[in-house]
Amino acid sequence: MTEHGDRPTDRAPALPPTADRAAFEAELDRLRIREKAHTREGDAIAAARRRLPMVEVDAGLELTGPDGPVTLLEAFEGRRQLIAYYFMWHHGHDAAGQCEGCTWVTTQVQELSYLHSRDITYAVFCQGPYEESRRYRDFMGWDVPWYSAVPSQDELLTGRHVGMMHIVCYLRDGDRVFETYWTTRRGVEAMDYSYALMDLTVYGRQELWEDSPSGWPTVQGTPVDAVRLRSDGRPIPQWSRIEVGRSDTLTP
Template sequence: MPAARLPLQPLTTAAAPEVVDRSAWLAACEELLVREKAHTREGDAIAAARRRLPMTPVPAGARVVGAHGEVPFADVFEGRRQLLAYFHMWHDGQPPEGQCEGCTFFTADAQRPEYLHSRDVTLAVLCQGPYGESRAYADFVGNRLPWYSARGADALLAGRGFGFLAGYLRRGAEVWETWWTTGRGAEAMSSSYGLLDRTVYGRQETWEDSPAGWPRGLDVLGGQFRVAGRPTIQWSVTDSPARPGSDEHRAACH
């Protein structure tokens, strides 16, 4: 069965970088490379500091709901020592196109966890919605990651709202939280953003420092994650137009 067609219009801007000969272009690339290498080294230093963070215990009674009902949080690790869990927002009773486009983007962009598994790490989704309803959504978008409902899991949320990424360490049935982030910190799940940052026009969002005439503004009301009313990934599984009003929850996701 052929993949659905993404209803995206091509860029129409005439704006483009200055044209120079190859020697001048190489010199500019090499000048930027100095900064890129410094950025990489700073990222390494931050990761080293992250590995030295203290950790805090997760209450022993923490539980989530999976395919076989309620289970201890330690089961989410699938026998591995480490866990990265993304806490996915949910809008009760909404059709697929009415669900959180940002959470859909991050979880859909991280669908090959084999390398994580080789490092004793599980990557799982903990959804705000009830298991049955939200699992149907995971199946609709082709999610391959372990999926659980964390509705009412106050011991895991610890006062936070959904839409964050957290790290955990397990020793037997005991679990500790080692790190967490939200907002743009969750971009670690997305290779697409890193690749877009290496294109001429970038992410095409309003906050970017781009030359005059560059396309921008896709981030208005979550539009960087949506095409024609649907979270973008959904166009790989359906050609059906989004229903009127299905994007009414955008502001709640940002």
């Protein structure tokens, strides 16, 4: 049995039926037709997203960064576009008690050069105090730009559920800032590659909501996000940080 979120290896789950190469390739060819249609529909949705109207946002809304107050405009770092991930925060909780979903997606956003090559800045807007949340960022070893949205989060997320994970996209036109798109819940899977890779495997994500054959393995037999993305009481990627001796204390 492995630890800290790895799947057990001491029991065999159900298996797909066996076929010869010709039968396998024929079934795969039939699936390819649906995959290609799915890809084309995704392209069409992205095209429609690019044609959405935009709404102006106060460019002077205050964030807190490493050197104190900064404006939303300054968070663009001079680039034309900004993608902000609004990180949920559990006030007064230690690292083990922080959001497993936000930890899951933020862990997977590492190399920003491709975004920068398209004039896009990526940043985390944490919905918690800067110093406390910055210590969590440091414990996790993330080096993406990090701000606290607390000073302006009601205005930044107007009409939406403050305290929930969001991706919000912004466009800068000179000194003016516009919001062009936002999403939440499963929409934040755009940041994730682990689930995308799992979806290619025979057992998939191993979650109860999936349409899988009888006998397929499931993660700890529960549909609850907190359990699927946690192991032994912590968000799964925290264990590798603990094992190399990093402190997960978030208070001074």
